[in-house]
Every structure is written in C-alpha cells, then in structure tokens.
Amino acid sequence: KNEVEQSPQNLTAQEGEFITINCSYSVGISALHWLQQHPGGGIVSLFMLSSGKKKHGRLIATINIQEKHSSLHITASHPRDSAVYICAASPNTGNQFYFGTGTSLTVIP
C-alpha cells in the first residue's frame, strides 16, 4: 500500500510544452512537498505546500486538501527541466515522510 501515488511514471515532452505531474495521497498531512532530482544528482526541495498554490519561475504547485491531490506544473518546458520529480507527504502524526516513486521527465529540444 502506497500512501503517496504519482502519475505518470515517465513523461516525454517537446521543449515549450506545458507539463503536469499529479500526486495523490491517502494520509492526513501537515504539508506536501515537491522535490527534484537531476540524473546522478542530489535531491532538492522545490515546494512545500499546506494549501492553495505556489509559484516559482516557470514552476507552479497546487494542492486540493479536500481531494488529497496535488499537481506540479511546468510552463514553457526546457531540456534543463529533465529530472525526476518526487512528491512527498509529511503526515500530521509521526515524523516520517511518505514518498511517491517519482516521475521521470525528459524534455526534448
């Protein structure tokens, strides 16, 4: 049983396309996180959300608490956006994160 599910698992897009990655979770959360991991690289935090919407450059993250669903959008995608995007939930009880299995994004020039 996975507390956090992501879709799609793999995604290929042409440069300039609008991209959406989805995340559903089944636990009560205090926050939802989007992380980015470049090939062979470390893991960096993009967003931490507890409600609504956040924007950073071409990246937008939204969350619907009632539906237990979050989306990460990338506008005007670029080859440097190619990475694995990971959704993670910090539950409102306990001190462990639950991680999705990640979405591998490839943006083709």
Place this chain on the structure above:
Amino acid sequence: DAGITQSPRHKVTETGTPVTLRCHQTENHRYMYWYRQDPGHGLRLIHYSYGVKDTDKGEVSDGYSVSRSKTEDFLLTLESATSSQTSVYFCAISKSVNEQFFGPGTRLTVL
C-alpha cells in the same frame, strides 16, 4: 544549501564485509534520516534519529544499524553487506517534521 555531507560518495565492497556510511551536518538540526533509493521503489526510510542516542527503525531496517553519538553525525552500518543492499543511500536532516534537506548521496555496490 543546508550543510550536509555524506562520506564516502562511492563505495564498492564485497558480500559479507562490514560497511559504514557517514552523514555529517553543520546545521545543528534535531532530526536525521537514512534512506535508500532503488528503481521502482522511490525513497525508503531505513532508520531515523530524533536526537543524540535516540533512533528508531524505518520500513526497511533489516540488515542495517545506526548510531548517533553527536548531534552532527549519523552513521549507518551494514554489518555484513549483501548484494540486495546495493543502492544509493541518502541522508537527510530537518529541524522540524515538516521539512527535510538531503545530502548528495552515496552510491554503494556490493559484489
């Protein structure tokens, strides 16, 4: 960037040998975590620490032990490495349960 380092960054070892990975932080954060990352599984928690000498097991703790004798260091030990423990290991730190900062990772190969 959070001050967190892992050593070694790469290691190749043989089945049956002991291996210790080190996570070092300069942030004085209370919580420290060890994860392994494998294709198709995402990040899975091995052990975590909520203070000096205070540790607890995660979902994949079998075959691993940890120690935290100082705030800044969290050690992960494979007492007798097996090929199934070939993986990329990430350390993470946090000062609250709502955020985690990840180290650069250690790629371990057990032959």
